[in-house]
Amino acid sequence: MPPIVSAKAIHKHFGTLHVLKGVDLDVAERELVFVIGPSGSGKSTLLRCLNRLEEPTSGSIVVDSIDMLSPRTDINHARQRIGMVFQSFNLYPHMTALGNVTLALRKVAGKSRAEADVLGRAALERVGLADRAHHRPAELSGGQQQRVAIARSIALEPRVMLFDEPTSALDPELVGSVLAVMRSLRESGMTMIVVSHEMGFARAAADRVVFMDHGLIVEQGPPAQIFESPGQERTRTFIGQIQRH
Amino acid sequence: MEEIVQAFFNREIATEALPIVLQGLLNTVLLSLLVVPLGLLGGLILALLAHSRSPFIRWPLMAWVDFFRAFPPLVLLILLFAGLPFAGLELGGFACVAIAFFLNTGAYYGEILRAGIESIPRGQVEAARSTGLSGLQAMIYIVLPQAVRNVLPDLLSNTLEVVKLTALGSVVAVPELLFQARQAQSVTYNATPIVMAAVIYFLVLWPVVRLLSRLENRALAVRG
Numbered sequence A: 001m002p003p004i005v006s007a008k009a010i011h012k013h014f015g016t017l018h019v020l021k022g023v024d025l026d027v028a029e030r031e032l033v034f035v036i037g038p039s040g041s042g043k044s045t046l047l048r049c050l051n052r053l054e055e056p057t058s059g060s061i062v063v064d065s066i067d068m069l070s071p072r073t074d075i076n077h078a079r080q081r082i083g084m085v086f087q088s089f090n091l092y093p094h095m096t097a098l099g100n101v102t103l104a105l106r107k108v109a110g111k112s113r114a115e116a117d118v119l120g121r122a123a124l125e126r127v128g129l130a131d132r133a134h135h136r137p138a139e140l141s142g143g144q145q146q147r148v149a150i151a152r153s154i155a156l157e158p159r160v161m162l163f164d165e166p167t168s169a170l171d172p173e174l175v176g177s178v179l180a181v182m183r184s185l186r187e188s189g190m191t192m193i194v195v196s197h198e199m200g201f202a203r204a205a206a207d208r209v210v211f212m213d214h215g216l217i218v219e220q221g222p223p224a225q226i227f228e229s230p231g232q233e234r235t236r237t238f239i240g241q242i243q244r245h
Numbered sequence B: 001m002e003e004i005v006q007a008f009f010n011r012e013i014a015t016e017a018l019p020i021v022l023q024g025l026l027n028t029v030l031l032s033l034l035v036v037p038l039g040l041l042g043g044l045i046l047a048l049l050a051h052s053r054s055p056f057i058r059w060p061l062m063a064w065v066d067f068f069r070a071f072p073p074l075v076l077l078i079l080l081f082a083g084l085p086f087a088g089l090e091l092g093g094f095a096c097v098a099i100a101f102f103l104n105t106g107a108y109y110g111e112i113l114r115a116g117i118e119s120i121p122r123g124q125v126e127a128a129r130s131t132g133l134s135g136l137q138a139m140i141y142i143v144l145p146q147a148v149r150n151v152l153p154d155l156l157s158n159t160l161e162v163v164k165l166t167a168l169g170s171v172v173a174v175p176e177l178l179f180q181a182r183q184a185q186s187v188t189y190n191a192t193p194i195v196m197a198a199v200i201y202f203l204v205l206w207p208v209v210r211l212l213s214r215l216e217n218r219a220l221a222v223r224g
C-alpha cells in the first residue's frame, strides 16, 4: 500500500535561515509517527509544511494521493483531510465549543446547520465533552480546550492528524486527559504525526520515532530502539538530556 | 439679566423655531445614518487592503490614509463643493458631504479596524485555515468579530466624532441641525435657536459619551 503521507526532499528557508534541509518522510496508513528533536530543529516547520501552512521552498508533498504543492490543487479542500492540533489550542474564543467544531463543517464541508450540529456533537462526544457543547473556551480547562480543538479536527473526518506539542501548554494534571483522547484516536485507526516530549506516550503508542536535528532527520526506528539503543551520538545525547528531566 | 433671557432663552422664539430645528435634527440623524456606514465601509476596505503583503498596495494605501487624516475635513469639504465646479463637476452639498466623510472618516475607521485586526493572534487564522477555511472566510468568521470587539470603544468614539462633524454640512447648505438653527436665528434675529441646537446635540450625544466611558472602564478592568 502506498504511504498516505509522502514528503520528499523538503527544503524550507526563512530568508537566509535554512530550516529544513531535505527531509524525507513517508507515513503509512494507521501509523503513529512520533517526532522528537531539540528546540529549533524544524519539527513544527515540517508539520506546517505538510498542510502548507508554511510554503516549502522545494520538495514534494503528497497526502492521500493529493499533490499538496501543485498550483492546481484546491488547498482548502485538501486541508479538510489533514487535521492539525496546536500547542496553544487556538480555539475561537467568541464561539461555543460546538460553534468551534461546526464552523468548518458548515462553511467548508457544506453541511446544513442541523447536520453540522449532529456531527459536531458526535465529535465532542468522542473527546468526552458532549456536556460542554455550549461552553465558551474561556469557561473550559486547558485540557478540555485541547480536546475541543481535537474534536474540531476530527469532525471533518481527516485521513491524517498532525499534533504539534499538544500537551506542552497544559498543567501536568491535565495532560493525561488529552493523551487518553489521542490514544483512543489511534485505536480507531487514525494516522497520526505527533511532535511531543511525552516519551511515555511514545513508548506506549508510537510505531516509529523520528529524531530531527538541524533541519534533518538524523535517525528513526521503533521507540524501544531509539530510546534504548540509538545509533547516533546526537540522538543519544538528546535522549539523555530529556530523560534527566 | 432680562436681556440675556430674551436673547438666548426666548420662549416665543423657541416655540416658533422648534419645527425648523427638529427638521434639522431629523436631517442630522439621516446624514449620520449615511456617513457612518459609509465611513465604516471605507475603513473596512482600507483595513483589508492593509492586510495585503504586496508593497504595491501597501505603500499607496499608507500615503492615502496619511493624506486624509492630515487633511482638515472642512477644507476637503469646501474643496469638493467650491472647487469641483471649476472642473465642470457640480455635486451639491449632500453628495460632497458624503464623499468627504467617506474619505476622511474612512481613513480613521480604517486605522482603528487595522489595529483591531492586528490584535488577533496569528494562531486563530492558522487554526481556521487548517480546517480548510479560505483566507476571506477566516477574516469574516474568525478575525473580524474578535477585532471589532477589541476596538469597540475606539469605533464608538470615532463615531461620536463623525456625528459631531456632520455639523460641517451647514457650510455647504445641507439642512442639518446647525444649518436649520442658523436659518431660524437669521429669521428671528435671536440666538435662542442656536442654544436649542446646542442643547439637542448635548442631549443626543451625552448618553453615547456615558456608554463610551463605561466601555472604556470595562476594557481597562479586563486588561488590568
Ligand SMILES: Nc1ncnc2c1ncn2[C@@H]1O[C@H](COP(=O)(O)OP(=O)(O)OP(=O)(O)O)[C@@H](O)[C@H]1O
Binding pocket: A014, A017, A019, A037, A038, A039, A040, A041, A042, A043, A044, A045, A046
Ligand atoms: N515564520 C518564521 N520566520 C522566521 N524563522 C522561523 C519562522 N518559523 C520558524 N522559524 C525558525 O525556524 C527554526 C525552526 O523552527 P521550528 O519552530 O520548526 O522548530 P521546532 O523544532 O518546532 O522547535 P521547538 O521545539 O522550540 O518548537 C527556528 O530557528 C525558528 O526560529
Ligand SMILES: [Mg+2]
Binding pocket: A043, A044, A045, A164
Ligand atoms: Mg515547535
